[in-house]
Amino acid sequence: MPAKSVQRTEGRARLNRERVLQTAIRLADEEGIEKLSMRRLGEGLGVEAMSLYNHVSNKEDLLNGMIDSLYGEVELPSHDDDWKTALRKRSVSVREVLLRHPWANGLMDSGTSPGPGTLRHHDRVLGTFRNGGFSLAMTAHAFSALDSYVYGYAKQEKALPFDTEEQAAAMASVMLAQLPASEYPYLYELMAKHVLQPGYNYADEFSFGLDLVLDALERARDLARAG
């Protein structure tokens, strides 16, 4: 027997908030957020459900903690790049994180107070605009516009009933067959002449919109400076 009985007699180490959050994230990724119950999470940690409440005050606190933890995965805007490059990279990173954890976006509109990871992230984004020559008011505009686009895109992307190019093609041809061309002529056109064309991939739309917004923000900054 080891002295002081430092290790657990059976199975895993002591629980702590970090292990709870990380396991919850893993389970949500693997089995979907709707399958993540306190009992299931306890099971995944070799513990009873009620034991989790020593590390998390309730399920809402758990979900908020998961979200805040995710901001640790996002690449912060670099100090070395110019503002546009830096924010482009971090926007791409946000989208990647939301693709990796598709349940996250839907949990972020809860209106709860942000955790430290979230605050840190937002602070760095604001700082990147400020140091890129944006006035305070223009920074507020730009922050809102850019993140609206990025999170909105991730949401749209997830709402699509297909992921890959092949799935899109399959889905599109099914829809084409069902949906009356006379009633929805423009949807029909888009499906037949665009989505069903080889090489189509909705994921490519992200870059277009991102550059659209970033370039427009640069123009708005310069206009505000001149005016």
Next chain:
Amino acid sequence: MPAKSVQRTEGRARLNRERVLQTAIRLADEEGIEKLSMRRLGEGLGVEAMSLYNHVSNKEDLLNGMIDSLYGEVELPSHDDDWKTALRKRSVSVREVLLRHPWANGLMDSGTSPGPGTLRHHDRVLGTFRNGGFSLAMTAHAFSALDSYVYGYAKQEKALPFDTEEQAAAMASVMLAQLPASEYPYLYELMAKHVLQPGYNYADEFSFGLDLVLDALERARDLARAG
């Protein structure tokens, strides 16, 4: 006694899908989507929970039906306005609907197949771009960019822990007191010198971003035409 017993012996008229959906929407608005259970909805209709299943195949079908019904509240882009005006009006309308029914945005990323109201709406938006001189490929870009912004903005707006100007001011001063200025200097600056200023209202950011995107789309259309 009326002939043929056309009316119900007690209480309300016969159930049908439309009444179920409209009552569900009203309850979700009034009490929050998390309080909307089949039993509660049945109660609101003077009916047992299981009776609802004659009109709705399960809860997911109910929620999808609610979403599709909401598209009926959105002002479709007018044929009389130019494309930018038409889409600006319908974007403002989308935001208003999502403000009126704050639970809706979070239900829209389910990846389920769209209902007739949704299809009709999308078709009209696509048509507005096409008739505004956008190529098919550019229409796909524009549709994605615009709706990503609009729905993303609604999401951000809802995620904010305040609604009115007064609430924002109250929240901001609380945050200012708690959040260390040394750790989050730019957040601190934004709060102190912008959010806390009289007249600040996050709702105003919507127009800025919307015009930013619409103007940028116009430029992109013209560039593509010229190139």
Next chain:
DNA sequence: ATCATAAGCTTACGGCGTAAGGAAGAACGA
């Protein structure tokens, strides 16, 4: 009047979040 079909109800099952309180273990002063 008959009878099929649809609408609504009753009951029940397994799962959920979590309140209350007991048991076991760790931490610490004596």
Next chain:
DNA sequence: TCGTTCTTCCTTACGCCGTAAGCTTATGAT
């Protein structure tokens, strides 16, 4: 080293949830 105290973990239980199965009642066609 031994109590004492605080924390962690477990057991039990409650009132919710969505919905399957099978019943009764109302409707509407013949």
